[in-house]
Every structure is written in structure tokens, then in C-alpha cells.
Amino acid sequence: MSRRSLAVVATAVAGVIVASGLVLWLRRPPSAPAPDPTPLDASGQKQLKTMKARADALEKKLAALRPGPSGTYLVIDTGRNLLSLHENGKETLRAVCSTGSGRALLDPARKRRWVFDTPRGEFYIRAKHPNPVWIKPDWAFLEVGEPIPRRLAERLAPAELGAYAMDLGDGYLIHGTLYQRALGLSITHGCVRLGDQDLDTVYHRVRIGTPVYIF
Numbered sequence: 001m002s003r004r005s006l007a008v009v010a011t012a013v014a015g016v017i018v019a020s021g022l023v024l025w026l027r028r029p030p031s032a033p034a035p036d037p038t039p040l041d042a043s044g045q046k047q048l049k050t051m052k053a054r055a056d057a058l059e060k061k062l063a064a065l066r067p068g069p070s071g072t073y074l075v076i077d078t079g080r081n082l083l084s085l086h087e088n089g090k091e092t093l094r095a096v097c098s099t100g101s102g103r104a105l106l107d108p109a110r111k112r113r114w115v116f117d118t119p120r121g122e123f124y125i126r127a128k129h130p131n132p133v134w135i136k137p138d139w140a141f142l143e144v145g146e147p148i149p150r151r152l153a154e155r156l157a158p159a160e161l162g163a164y165a166m167d168l169g170d171g172y173l174i175h176g177t178l179y180q181r182a183l184g185l186s187i188t189h190g191c192v193r194l195g196d197q198d199l200d201t202v203y204h205r206v207r208i209g210t211p212v213y214i215f
Contacts, residue, residue: 071211072086072087072088072210073212073213074086075214076099076212076214078100079215081097081183081185083174083192083194085206093198095194095195095198095202096183097183097184097194098182098192098193100118100188100191101116101188102117103116107138112138114189116188116189117190118188118191119172119190122213123214124168124209124212125208125209125212127167128164128165128203129164132162132165132173134160136156136157159178161173161175162199163176163199164199173191176194176199177193177195180196
């Protein structure tokens with residue numbers, strides 16, 4: 001593919017990325033002239049068709065985030081670490097949150113591996129828990145170089161999750177945090193953290209069964 005064809009394809013790629021909530025700036029050196037309009041070759045046409053199909057699929061997914069004027073749902077943007085609450089066709093809350101870091105942790109002795117990422121897709125609130133108590137898994141001790149305890153009492157952390165937790169399934173929660181200053185950073189082990197006031201608002205406005213869209 002020629003450099004001019006690549007430039008056209010790169011611009012199309014940027015359009016897809018912007019649609020998904022991320023912005024990619026493609027800057028040309030000041031001295032470089034703008035490319036002349038040149039038809040794409042067969043390879044470029046194929047790539048452009050693939051990207052258009054992806055963009056159309058993304059548009060359909062975004063349209064699905066509007067279930068109706070009376071619907072209540074949450075949208076979590078992991079790229080910008082933002083959570084929004086939608087009620088009756090309007091966005092009623094936009095809150096800074098923290099999501100998964102994407103880091104991997106290895107346990108060579110037991111041949112285990114964890115990736116701390118927030119899952120993407122469509123979920124729903126499975127349960128709501130006031131005053132949740134976190135039962136720390138093995139990785140929480142391995143991460144800080146501590147031995148894995150045998151007694152359940154040594155795993156209990158009653159203050160870590162804040163005042164409320166909302167269960168998304170598979171061990172993932174929307175919950176509070178002791179580290180308010182770190183909100184907005186991708187630093188969690190996969191859960192979604194909210195500040196105290198935003199957590200209180202979300203907890204009392206959603207019900208079990210409320211859809212949650214994560215992208």
C-alpha cells in the first residue's frame with residue numbers, strides 16, 4: 001500500500017477510535033504537503049471496508065445504551081474512567097471512577113496468573129450490599145509479598161470496599177474506596193471504584209437488574 005493510501009486508512013481508523021471514546025491525534029510534520037486525493041488500492045479498500053463494518057457495529061452498540069425514556073442504566077467508560085447514571089432518558093450523574101490497571105501478577109509456585117482488567121460488555125446489577133466486607137483473595141497477599149493466610153479471619157477487610165457494593169458477577173463490583181485521591185486512575189484489580197458521595201447516589205438509584213454497559 002502507498003503512503004498516501006495509508007494516510008487515508010489512518011484517518012478512517014482515527015474516526016473509529018474517536019467513536020469509542022478515545023481521541024487519537026494524527027499530526028503531519030509542518031513541512032510535509034497534504035496528500036493528493038488518490039483512490040485506494042485493493043488492499044486499502046478491504047481495510048476501509050473492515051473499519052467501516054467495525055464502526056457500524058460500534059454505532060449499534062452505542063444505540064443500545066438508550067433502552068427507552070423510562071429506563072435506568074449505568075455506563076462505564078474505562079478509557080476515561082467515567083461512570084454515568086442515566087434515568088428517564090437523561091444523564092443524571094457523571095462521576096470520576098477508577099477501573100482496572102491491566103497489570104498481570106504471576107504466582108510461579110502454583111502456576112497461576114491474574115490480569116487486573118475491568119471486563120467490557122453488558123452486565124447488570126446482581127446484588128446490592130451495604131457495609132460490605134472484602135474477603136481478600138490469594139493475589140492480594142502475593143501482590144505485597146505476604147504469605148497466604150490459612151485462617152479466614154486474616155482475610156477479612158471490612159473497610160476496603162466503602163459503604164456500599166454492587167455486584168456485577170464473576171467477582172467484579174462497583175464499590176467505594178479508601179483512596180479518594182486516586183480516583184480517575186486505572187489502578188484497580190478489575191472492580192470499579194467510586195467516591196463516597198457518588199457511590200451513595202448510584203447505590204440508592206439503581207435496583208437489582210439495572211443494566212450496566214462497560215466499554
